[in-house]
Amino acid sequence: MSHIFTSLRHPQEKLLEAEHFLARLAKSDGLEFQFELNAFLSASRSVSFVLQKAMASVTGFSDWYAEKQAAMKIDAAMRYFLELRNVSQKQGPVSFVGGSLPGGGWTYRFVGHPHDVPPDLTGVDISASCAAHLAKLGQLLLDCSRAFPYQSCPARAFSEEGMTALGFGWEDVEAALGLPIGYTEVSGIPAGERFRILSREVEPLDIESIERIASGDIRAGGVPLEFPVSSGSNLVDDVASMMGRGQGDGGQPRDAFLRAVMRRIDDLERS
Incomplete structure (x- = not known):
């Protein structure tokens, strides 16, 4: 039987596909934002699936990946993205809330329903959270290319x-x-x-694109993307927190918004 040559080409293409949808996500709002988020979640989840398929016949890969998989399972943010993909594909829209930015545009936050938002993603713009997740997937492919240099390229x-x-x-x-x-x-x-x-x-193998994404350099048309920097203390953060599980609003953004505004008014009157 002839030797079977393997490559990380297809996992790398999935990584670039996820970057493509993230770039669109960062520039969208409203219902379009939801569509692009769904597409990003699906493409990013496929990276590890296609990686396992591409390297299934490589000696030592199974044990190597088992260690990586164990590390990903204890990473709360990576586990949360896995849960979001399952929600998106099997249950309905991912829960999020948005608010306007002082200089124009919108910023969005994940809402802890039905799964709690992990600390690393609380108060963080969704596109920035997705960029950090994509960088981790890029690092996964980069580590694989280094562990199996001749099997990956x-x-x-x-x-x-x-x-x-x-x-x-x-x-x-x-x-x-x-x-x-x-x-x-x-x-x-x-x-x-x-x-x-x-x-x-x-x-x-286009190792340069993998290295770039692993470093957090996310681009659209060759131009680096900039994501909103949030302090976690914006009004949209208060609304997202109040819409989470067990907060009494049942996921209703209008009720959560009114409560958040009233709380801020009370804080101002007491100060």
């Missing part, structure tokens, strides 16, 4: 070092590239030179 695999590490032969190379058997048997040409020539037929 075909261009690295098609090298003398890759051949030694993966244990494949020239017939495997020919089969992978769709070349006739014996095509690479050219006397007098060193293996390194043969790989250099053949590498033109191999698409390398």
Whole structure:
């Protein structure tokens, strides 16, 4: 059986797909914001699914991923995004509330219904929260590329070092590239030179985009995105808190808004 060459290309594409929807999310409002959030949640959740599929045949990946999965499960923010995707796909719209910004535009907050908002995301703009989540997924792919350099990138695999590490032969190379058997048997040409020539037929992994997203550099059309910076003490934060589970408003934004305004008026009168 021919050696099966693997790649992180498809997981990386899912990462870029999630970035695409995040860029749209950051510039939308109203019902459109809900649509883009749903799309981001779905694409971002697919990153780990496609990663597992792409690397399923790689020796050692299962144990490596089990450790990563355990770490993700104790990350409250990552677990919350998983829950949001399930809500979005199986139950209905994700609960959030929005408010205007002093300089124009809107900012949104997650509402703790039906799941409590973890501390790391409380009082944080939703688009900024999504950007932080995407960076974690980028780091997951980056860690995988470093742990399995020849299995994650075909261009690295098609090298003398890759051949030694993966244990494949020239017939495997020919089969992978769709070349006739014996095509690479050219006397007098060193293996390194043969790989250099053949590498033109191999698409390398776009590791630069993975590194960029892992660093938190989220872009739209090549331009870095800026997300609203929140203090957690805005009126929209008060409304989001009052709409959470057990707050008595039953998820009604109008009632929560009126209560938040009255509380601020009371605070001003007492000051």
